[in-house]
Amino acid sequence: MSGRELAPAFTLGDAREAGLSKDQVYSLLDRDEIERVERGVYIRPDSIPPAFINLAAATTLHSEATLCLTSALVHHDLSDAIPFASDIALPRGTHHPAGLANVNWHSFDPRTFQVGREHVEVGEGTRVTIYSAERTIIDCFRLMHQEGSDVAYKALRRWLRRRGNTPAALLKVAGSFPKALPRIRHALEVLL
Template structure:
């Protein structure tokens, strides 16, 4: 069946390429087989990690979409925040897709965009990108004026309590972010 050829998150264009007509997609929507998560973007029920649903939808539009900031902190269990939407980064200079619900778009420097970017399985072999815990902490220090100093410091404290956390690895990544590096180093000195 053509529907089985669809990825767990797909666009109308993806459905057309799989041989489906627009009215067939709308019939699936009416029957509750799929959910519309944005303009022309759909997900199949029960096939994706619910926590990564918005990121999976964003990835169908832009394969460089990357979970960042508060959403990534929550993913790495470094925050108890309950974000209303997903924080998703794209390289600065690229257009942010319109029509996705509950997404806060962020633009990161293309020169450092891929540092700490990791691929994880969102379900049914769909790979999505999330910044590592270390990169996310650095971004919180780097964007302290937006995220708040308490968010950055609390995330760092929680990360240090986790097994396997290595301050040297954090500082190595921080070296790529000259404005954040002194803040991260100072916070580590206070906490260690």
């Protein structure tokens, strides 16, 4: 069996289920047919865009892994930041997988975790989840003490300049986050 028959991102357990032994996986590594992302997590080279490798690896370990905060802002072209690590959220109370380098784990309330999650195909049938632009802006305002007010306001300004984006759409999503709603309303009043 060659690496081409495996999913673009997979675990050692996935490879075993596909009929490969541990030695065969290591042989694929030696021949550069696959690359190790972290212990027990692998990708097929050039099958996933570099910007999504950490998220795809996290998704193989936990299906609810969702790109959030600065990393999601960059994905939606709402920030020019170059994050060193991928910001990935899991529902609060969920164990964060160990061993993934360059990942900042975040825990979000399980009651609102699904709000604004969008599935994106990143190559060869690999699907990952990213928070929508609206949800990401709201999260930046909610977590302003961590992310900084300048990040939230710059993202909101950029989002408002785009055709088709309306304050009503943002406020609709913000309705799921009652504590953040006053901040969002105030920011919209200031910017509009």
